[in-house]
Amino acid sequence: SSSPVQKNSEEEDRWVSELPRARFWDAMDICLWEGIWFEPGLVKPALNFKTNFEAQNEDILLASPPKTGTTWLKALCLCILKNQNIEDDEKDDVLTKENPHFNVQTIESMIYSTKPNPDDDLYTTRKDSPRLFHTHLPYNVLPDSIKQSDCKIVYITRNPKDTVVSLWHFFNSIFRTNQDPFPLEKAVECFCSGIHQYGPFFDHVLQYWGETQKRPNKILFLKYEDLKKDPKGEVKKLADFLGKPLIDEAEIDKVLWRCSLDRLKNLEVNKNGSILYGVPNSSYFRRGVVGDWKNYLSTDMEKLIDETAKLKFEGSGLHL
Numbered sequence: 657s658s659s660p661v662q663k664n665s666e667e668e669d670r671w672v673s674e675l676p677r678a679r680f681w682d683a684m685d686i687c688l689w690e691g692i693w694f695e696p697g698l699v700k701p702a703l704n705f706k707t708n709f710e711a712q713n714e715d716i717l718l719a720s721p722p723k724t725g726t727t728w729l730k731a732l733c734l735c736i737l738k739n740q741n742i743e744d745d746e747k748d749d750v751l752t753k754e755n756p757h758f759n760v761q762t763i764e765s766m767i768y769s770t771k772p773n774p775d776d777d778l779y780t781t782r783k784d785s786p787r788l789f790h791t792h793l794p795y796n797v798l799p800d801s802i803k804q805s806d807c808k809i810v811y812i813t814r815n816p817k818d819t820v821v822s823l824w825h826f827f828n829s830i831f832r833t834n835q836d837p838f839p840l841e842k843a844v845e846c847f848c849s850g851i852h853q854y855g856p857f858f859d860h861v862l863q864y865w866g867e868t869q870k871r872p873n874k875i876l877f878l879k880y881e882d883l884k885k886d887p888k889g890e891v892k893k894l895a896d897f898l899g900k901p902l903i904d905e906a907e908i909d910k911v912l913w914r915c916s917l918d919r920l921k922n923l924e925v926n927k928n929g930s931i932l933y934g935v936p937n938s939s940y941f942r943r944g945v946v947g948d949w950k951n952y953l954s955t956d957m958e959k960l961i962d963e964t965a966k967l968k969f970e971g972s973g974l975h976l
C-alpha cells in the first residue's frame with residue numbers, strides 16, 4: 657500500500673477508500689495502511705503529519721500503543737517540563753487546569769478534538785520550546801524530519817494481557833454504553849489477530865523496540881510495569897532524558913504524587929468533560945493495576961496471548 661504523493665483531497669479520499677478493510681469488534685471499520693490498522697478518518701491526518709510536519713531539534717514526541725500508559729506519560733512529561741518552578745499550590749499545577757490529553761494532544765486525532773488548542777497548530781506556528789506532542793502512529797509512518805533531526809522520542813508500552821483488558825473496558829465504555837460488554841474471548845482473538853486500531857500491537861512495539869536498540873539516545877523505551885515497580889528510578893531516567901533532571905528525592909516524589917492515578921482521577925478537569933469527541937475524560941482513568949488481567953482472562957485466553965507474544969517477540973530480546 658503506497659502513499660499518494662501530495663494528491664488532492666479527492667484522490668486521497670479515493671486512496672483511503674481503496675485500502676484493505678476489516679471490522680473491529682462489531683463496532684467500526686478499520687483499514688490497513690503500511691501494515692497497521694487505522695480508523696479510516698485518521699489516515700489522512702496521519703499522512704498529512706508524515707508529509708508536512710517539520711520537526712525541530714528540541715521537539716519531544718511521546719508515542720505509545722493505546723491503553724499502555726499514555727495518559728500517565730503525558731502527565732509526567734508535563735509535570736517535569738512545566739511544573740519545576742511552581743509552589744506547592746495546586747492552582748499553579750498545569751495538571752489541574754486541563755486534562756493531559758488537552759495539554760499534549762495526539763497529533764493524528766486532533767481533528768476529533770472538542771477543544772483544539774491554538775498553540776498546537778504544529779504545521780504553522782512555533783510553540784514554546786520544547787514542543788511536546790504525542791502520537792499513536794507506528795514508527796514506520798513517522799515523518800522523516802522526526803527520524804532525522806535530534807527530536808527525542810519517548811515510547812511507552814505495557815504487558816499485552818493488561819493492555820487487552822484495558823482496551824476491552826475502554827471500548828466497552830465508548831461503543832457499548834447501554835449494551836452488554838463485547839465478549840472478552842472475541843476481544844482477545846481480535847487483539848491477537850492484530851485487527852484493531854494501531855494494531856498489531858506486537859508489531860507496533862517491535863518497530864520502536866528495534867529503533868531504540870539502534871539509537872538509545874534518540875528513543876527512550878519505557879514499560880508501564882517498570883514505572884509501577886520502580887517509579888522513582890524510572891521518573892529520574894525520564895527527566896534526565898528530557899534534559900530536565902530532577903535533583904532531589906523530594907522533587908521526584910512531588911512529580912509522582914502530582915501524576916498519581918488517584919489524584920488525577922479526582923481532579924475536576926478529569927472527572928468532567930471530554931477532550932476527544934465521544935470519549936469522556938474520566939474514561940482514561942480506571943484501576944492502573946499490573947496483573948489486573950488475572951481477574952478477567954481464562955487460561956485459554958492467557959495462552960493465546962502468551963503464544964502470540966512469544967512468536968512475535970522471538971529473537972528480539974524484548975519481554976513484556
Ligand code: A3P
Binds near residue numbers: 725728
Ligand atoms: P487500566 O485500564 O488497566 O486501569 P492510556 O492512558 O494509554 O489510555 O492507558 C490507560 C491505562 O492507564 C488505564 O489502565 C488507566 O487506568 C491507566 N492510567 C491512567 N492514568 C494513570 C496514572 N496517572 N497512573 C497510572 N496508571 C494510569
